[in-house]
Amino acid sequence: MKYxxxxxxxxxxxxxxxxxxxxxxxxxLLDAEVSFSHIDVSHGDLSMGLLDLNLSQNQQLxxxxxMSTHRVFMEYAQCPVKHFIIGSGDLSExxxxxxxxxxxxLVICGHHQDFWSKIISSSRQVIHSSPADILVVPxxx
Amino acid sequence: MKYxxxxxxxxxxxxxxxxxxxxxxxxxLLDAEVSFSHIDVSHGDLSMGLLDLNLSQNQQLxxxxxMSTHRVFMEYAQCPVKHFIIGSGDLSExxxxxxxxxxxxLVICGHHQDFWSKIISSSRQVIHSSPADILVVPxxx
Numbered sequence: 001m002k003y004x005x006x007x008x009x010x011x012x013x014x015x016x017x018x019x020x021x022x023x024x025x026x027x028x029l030l031d032a033e034v035s036f037s038h039i040d041v042s043h044g045d046l047s048m049g050l051l052d053l054n055l056s057q058n059q060q061l062x063x064x065x066x067m068s069t070h071r072v073f074m075e076y077a078q079c080p081v082k083h084f085i086i087g088s089g090d091l092s093e094x095x096x097x098x099x100x101x102x103x104x105x106l107v108i109c110g111h112h113q114d115f116w117s118k119i120i121s122s123s124r125q126v127i128h129s130s131p132a133d134i135l136v137v138p139x140x141x
Numbered sequence: 142m143k144y145x146x147x148x149x150x151x152x153x154x155x156x157x158x159x160x161x162x163x164x165x166x167x168x169x170l171l172d173a174e175v176s177f178s179h180i181d182v183s184h185g186d187l188s189m190g191l192l193d194l195n196l197s198q199n200q201q202l203x204x205x206x207x208m209s210t211h212r213v214f215m216e217y218a219q220c221p222v223k224h225f226i227i228g229s230g231d232l233s234e235x236x237x238x239x240x241x242x243x244x245x246x247l248v249i250c251g252h253h254q255d256f257w258s259k260i261i262s263s264s265r266q267v268i269h270s271s272p273a274d275i276l277v278v279p280x281x282x
Contacts, residue, residue, distance in 0.1 A: 002166070022274070025143070029170060133163070136275045 003032050003133070005082075007098065009109040010038045012069060015139045017076055019108045022137060024079050026106070035083040035102060036073060039094045050098060053084035062086075099132045107132050110139040144173050144274070146223075148239065150250040151179045153210055156280045158217055160249050163278060165220050167247070176224040176243060177214060180235045191239055194225035203227075240273045248273050251280040 008023045010016040020036075027034045051058045053070055062070075074081050083102055087094040098104065107130050149164045151157040161177075168175045192199045194211055203211075215222050224243055228235040239245065248271050 131279060133279070134277045136277060138272060138274070 003030050003106040005033045005035065005102065005104045006106045006108060007035050007037050007085075007102070007104040007132075009095065009107060010036055010073060011110070012038055012073070015110055016073060018139065019110055019137055020073065020077050022135065023108050024077055027079060032106075033082045034077065034079055035085065035104070036070075036077075036081055037085045037087075037095065037098050038070070039091050040086070040088040041091050042088075048088055050085050050087045050094065050101065053086055054081070095130060099130055105132050106135060108135045108137065111136045144171050144247040146174045146176065146243065146245045147247045147249060148176050148178050148226075148243070148245040148273075150236065150248055151177055151214060152251070153179055153214070156251055157214060159280065160251055160278055161214065161218050163276065164249050165218055168220060173247075174223045175218065175220055176226065176245070177211075177218075177222055178226045178228075178236065178239050179211070180232050181227070181229040182232050183229075189229055191226050191228045191235065191242065194227055195222070236271060240271055246273050247276060249276045249278065252277045 003026065006023045006027055008016070008019050010019065023034050026032065051061065053059060053062070053067075059067060070084060070086075074084065085098050085102065087098070095107065099107065144167065147164045147168055149157070149160050151160065164175050167173065192202065194200060194203070194208075200208060211225060211227075215225065226239050226243065228239070236248065240248065
């Protein structure tokens, strides 16, 4: 299985950098493309659809602070980031749509092994919805 | 993250071969070792501990039919299989013990995307217990 397009599901915390490290390592090894995704689940069911922040017309939709937060992760990667997909609403739906629309074949997401995340684990939602392989990376909390 | 020891969590169904394909591909790429694991969850809490089938003294503990089922998967791999760990009882506990005892840094497991597995998903148990990265591969059902 030679992955061609790796999507990193970021929550924009510092731990997201661990996921980027995995993606960059595998992408270099496999000559794959890397994209980022951040789904803002705090808006619940309010979905604005998927936007690619790498398209200049979409950058105007975000305030300066949000854009600079996203840029920190792009710069950290030190590799080309093909798409930076943002969305809001249901994580599993948005992620499945991203995988299909952008032809992703590997998703990398984090998994917090603390008590609360056993109850509201987003990695579980992701796994149930993704038609692509998923690499789950344990995040120390 | 250069994985050194990849463990494939087999359920001994034909779909397990998809997982072996992933493992062999990544192992060749990373010069990693491959081991197999089969935890028989049908015995519930009855745990016999972990046995390595590659040790000849353990092979005598299994009947001929069970051994030949396991051999089919070893032969399919067409690469050296360092350990074939078998156990019974609680999947998540046995898997966590295997990861720690055999210094596994990547577990590959399947995920059935049908209705029933949403209820009793073993991949979920595996994720909550593994200190290693986990590659979850969707299995069509």
